[in-house]
Amino acid sequence: MSQPQARLDELLHTLPRFVEPHSELWPHIAARVQRQPRTARIMNLAAGLAVASLALLMARSALREGVQAPVTSTATSTPMTAASFSLPDAARYQSARAAMETTFYARLKLLRPDTRATIEANLQIIRKANEDIRHALGSDPASPVLLQLLNETYQQEFDLYRNVARNTEPTQGRS
Amino acid sequence: MTVLSFQAPARFVAAAPEDLAVISRAAAGDLAAFENLYRTHAGWVYGLCLRLTGQRELAEDCTQESFVAAWRGLPAFERRSRFSTWLHRIAVNTVLGRRRSGAQPDLVSAERHAEALAAIPGDSDAAGPLDVEQAVMCLPRGARDVLVLVGIYGYTHEEAAGLLGIAPGTSKAQLHRARALLSAKLGLPPESP
Numbered sequence: 001m002s003q004p005q006a007r008l009d010e011l012l013h014t015l016p017r018f019v020e021p022h023s024e025l026w027p028h029i030a031a032r033v034q035r036q037p038r039t040a041r042i043m044n045l046a047a048g049l050a051v052a053s054l055a056l057l058m059a060r061s062a063l064r065e066g067v068q069a070p071v072t073s074t075a076t077s078t079p080m081t082a083a084s085f086s087l088p089d090a091a092r093y094q095s096a097r098a099a100m101e102t103t104f105y106a107r108l109k110l111l112r113p114d115t116r117a118t119i120e121a122n123l124q125i126i127r128k129a130n131e132d133i134r135h136a137l138g139s140d141p142a143s144p145v146l147l148q149l150l151n152e153t154y155q156q157e158f159d160l161y162r163n164v165a166r167n168t169e170p171t172q173g174r175s
Numbered sequence: 176m177t178v179l180s181f182q183a184p185a186r187f188v189a190a191a192p193e194d195l196a197v198i199s200r201a202a203a204g205d206l207a208a209f210e211n212l213y214r215t216h217a218g219w220v221y222g223l224c225l226r227l228t229g230q231r232e233l234a235e236d237c238t239q240e241s242f243v244a245a246w247r248g249l250p251a252f253e254r255r256s257r258f259s260t261w262l263h264r265i266a267v268n269t270v271l272g273r274r275r276s277g278a279q280p281d282l283v284s285a286e287r288h289a290e291a292l293a294a295i296p297g298d299s300d301a302a303g304p305l306d307v308e309q310a311v312m313c314l315p316r317g318a319r320d321v322l323v324l325v326g327i328y329g330y331t332h333e334e335a336a337g338l339l340g341i342a343p344g345t346s347k348a349q350l351h352r353a354r355a356l357l358s359a360k361l362g363l364p365p366e367s368p
Contacts, residue, residue, distance in 0.1 A: 007363055008354060011307045012326050019222035022231055025239050026213055030206060032239070033246040046251030053253060144241065144268035145248030148261060152253055 045133055045149055052129040055122035056156050060163055097158075104161040107168040119164060126156045198258050202249040209249075213242055216259060220266045226323045227270045229312045237273060241266040267324070267338050310360040318353035321346050326353070 108116055130153035137146050200208035220241055225234035244265050252261055311319060311327075324335040325346065336346040358365055 003364075005354075008358055008361070011361065012322075015307060015311075015327055017222050017328065018218035019225055020218050021221045021235055021238060023235060025217065025221075025235060025242075026210060029213060029239050029242045029246075030210065032243045033206065033209070046248075049251055049253070144244045144265040144272065145251070147268050148248060148265060149251050151264075152251075152255065155255060 055125035322353035
């Protein structure tokens, strides 16, 4: 790092990240949350997300028990690399998702039929939660909570893809 | 295949220890527990909102709105990410939502900047925090957004890009632009490309 870059970083690090609000905001927040109890819609969506989480756990469990072996397919041995994403409108997300999905469906064929059925059923639950949240976003597109819930369903979907890929890695050669 | 994962910004992780019992109580509807969370996190949320909006009043509104949204969404908080990361994402989405609704003008007056600066603690030494803060607030919005998220609050480019609805490459370019403008404003030698 060059000296000017280091100096600028040093100056940026002097900025306080914790800034006390000028006025006391809590009474306003408390009044608003008491006036606006958690809506049934958010609670329903949250419940849907909880079911999706359960589905993910079940899928993981099924995977642990149902990997067919030995796995030696070369067509599905795309290497896994690290990346991160936030919201699905990022270009990187779109291409990463497409690659993951292709590998997922290819690897799915390597699983036992009963395990495959469980995984597919649980993926549908996660996608249903995603669809419900997207639908809710249609009438409230700026809702930070709905955006956050949506993000979580994407993360669940990726976790499932990743778990299937990990458990069917050709190099593992399970028997 | 590509592994996708959320990366909690390092500075957020270090920001505040998380009390899972308090989060659970607040999620179950305990307002006192939620106040506890507010007291712990309000300064971080407000700091972020203040720098993204450049206006004290609007930052206070966004802080309030973020906590109200967090209260409504807490039952759905899955603890896959840290509470602070989750809350800060809500705050960024709140600011951007306000922007989309037209509540935040593109150009902020000098008077509003002065008010915002007055809200930030610091001394008035030359090249001290307030000078840097002022220079940050004078940046064009796109460059400032990325500098605040990546340069100050520790988001990765991918995370900042996702939140702002831009490509990661654009985020990198905006950060480079922001740093060049800041260096010029602060009288630092230009950075090498």
